[in-house]
Amino acid sequence: xxxxxxxxxxxxxxxxxxxxxxxxxxxxxxxxxxxxxxxxxxxxxxxxxxxxxxxxxxxxxxxxxxxxxxxxxxxxxxxxxxxxxxxxxxxxxxxxxxxxxxxxxxxxxxxxxxxxxxxxxxxxxxxxxxxxxxxxxxxxxxxxxxxxxxxxxxxxxxxxxxxxxxxxxxxxxxxxxxxxxxxxxxxxxxxxxxxxxxxxxxxxxxxxxxxxxxxxxxxxxxxxxxxxxxxxxxxxxxxxxxxxxxxxxxxxxxxxxxxxxxxxxxxxxxxxxxxxxxxxxxxxxxxxxxxxxxxxxxxxxxxxxxxxxxxxxxxxxxxxxxxxxxxxxxxxxxx
Numbered sequence: 001x002x003x004x005x006x007x008x009x010x011x012x013x014x015x016x017x018x019x020x021x022x023x024x025x026x027x028x029x030x031x032x033x034x035x036x037x038x039x040x041x042x043x044x045x046x047x048x049x050x051x052x053x054x055x056x057x058x059x060x061x062x063x064x065x066x067x068x069x070x071x072x073x074x075x076x077x078x079x080x081x082x083x084x085x086x087x088x089x090x091x092x093x094x095x096x097x098x099x100x101x102x103x104x105x106x107x108x109x110x111x112x113x114x115x116x117x118x119x120x121x122x123x124x125x126x127x128x129x130x131x132x133x134x135x136x137x138x139x140x141x142x143x144x145x146x147x148x149x150x151x152x153x154x155x156x157x158x159x160x161x162x163x164x165x166x167x168x169x170x171x172x173x174x175x176x177x178x179x180x181x182x183x184x185x186x187x188x189x190x191x192x193x194x195x196x197x198x199x200x201x202x203x204x205x206x207x208x209x210x211x212x213x214x215x216x217x218x219x220x221x222x223x224x225x226x227x228x229x230x231x232x233x234x235x236x237x238x239x240x241x242x243x244x245x246x247x248x249x250x251x252x253x254x255x256x257x258x259x260x261x262x263x264x265x266x267x268x269x270x271x272x273x274x275x276x277x278x279x280x281x282x283x284x285x286x287x288x289x290x291x292x293x294x295x296x297x298x299x300x301x302x303x304x305x306x307x308x309x310x311x312x313x314x315x316x317x318x319x320x321x322x323x324x325x326x327x328x329x330x331x332x333x334x335x
Contacts, residue, residue: 048167048192055188055214058170062131064180066138111261113314114278117243121297123289124256125184125225128175129245130156130211130285132168140253142244142286143173143211146301147227148333151220154187154211155230155329156285157304158198161209167192173213175225177245179254184225187213191335195324205271207306208325209285210332231290231300232326236265236273242316244286244305246279253282259316260292266317273303277316288318 050058117124130141141160146153154173161168171189174182189211193199197206213221221227241260247253259277266272273288284306289299303318319325 048161050171050189050191052214054169055190058172058188059186061133061170062172062186067129067131067140067174068180069138111276112259113261113276114257114259117256117258119294119297121294122226123228123243123287123297123299125176126228127243127256127287128173128184129177129253129282130154130160130171130173132160132171134163134168135166139168140245140247140282141284142282142305144243144287144301145173145175145221145225145227146230146329147222148329150212150333150335151222151227152190152213152215153227153329153332154189154213154221155287155301155304155332156209156211157306158194158202158207158209159306160285161192161194161211162199163202171211173211173221175221178256185216187216187221190214191332193328193332193335195328197324204307205319206324207319208304208321208328210328212332212335228287228289228298229291229300230321230329231302232321232329233323234290234300234302234321236263236320238263238273238290238302239292240273240275240288240290240302241292241299242275242277242279242286242288242303242305242318244279244283247282248280251280251282257283263288268309270307270317272306272317272319275316275318276314278314279305279316283316 126145128143130143132139141156143154143156143160146155161171171192173187173189175187176183191212192209193211194209195206197203198208216224239261240263241258243256243258245253245255246257251257257279259275259279261276263273263275266274275288279286284304286305287301288303288305290302292299302321305316306318308316
């Protein structure tokens with residue numbers, strides 16, 4: 001289906017973006033709070049490119065206080081009149097192997113509807129929080145470092161890089177974030193990008209984003225934290241693990257949360273994967289893995305946290321990684 005954001009509305013607990021899919025589609029990702037934003041470079045040939053001076057401002061902007069002050073942007077929906085069937089372009093099944101060192105962790109329960117990840121492993125380094133400014137407010141999502149030719153690619157949700165027709169600014173990635181700590185540093189985006197369908201019309205089926213981050217202290221991202229693998233065009237009904245940093249109640253954005261189980265194809269209005277999961281606002285953009293190994297914390301990223309239906313609060317949905325997701329990944333890793 002295709003949907004275009006309509007309006008923002010303030011509430012007692014934060015700021016909301018509202019669309020209506022039968023009055024039911026609820027997004028779960030970004031966190032908003034009062035902040036300062038740089039003007040988007042709309043006149044630039046490539047609006048997703050971030051100038052070095054803007055990268056420096058973003059790094060200085062994100063103080064611990066601003067990160068902790070974020071509050072949820074907790075509803076993302078579309079008007080029913082905007083919804084139409086969308087066939088995801090498929091391609092040949094493709095797998096990119098992880099490039100992160102193995103580390104042993106203890107087994108956890110599957111399925112699991114949502115709770116702290118206590119196993120450790122590589123995923124605690126590759127996954128992290130994404131911070132940015134959006135329409136004058138600070139915001140947060142989740143993201144994950146993946147194996148890439150440039151060793152600098154992060155995969156997240158489309159609405160975590162662009163929403164309401166505007167690219168986000170002050171965009172940074174904090175891998176391994178927990179309890180206000182940044183153990184592997186703060187990485188600024190040199191470029192943010194999304195699928196053509198999300199960029200043009202914010203089609204929920206293609207709610208996938210990517211960022212290329214600049215080197216930090218002379219090192220590239222995956223040389224520091226490793227990179228997870230990826231899988232494209234590998235079908236539905238898979239055993240998957242979902243991770244993120246939800247910040248809306250009952251979560252606070254400071255803990256790394258996971259869900260696990262067998263996914264299903266959305267039987268309502270999208271072509272997404274569905275998974276039993278109670279993660280809330282702030283988790284959007286967090287990775288979904290197939291072939292996830294609890295003993296090492298590694299897997300193949302096959303989707304991201306994208307949206308919820310408000311009448312199904314314990315179900316999370318994530319876009320199918322088809323040909324367009326693969327093209328996005330290729331564009332990012334070659335940037």
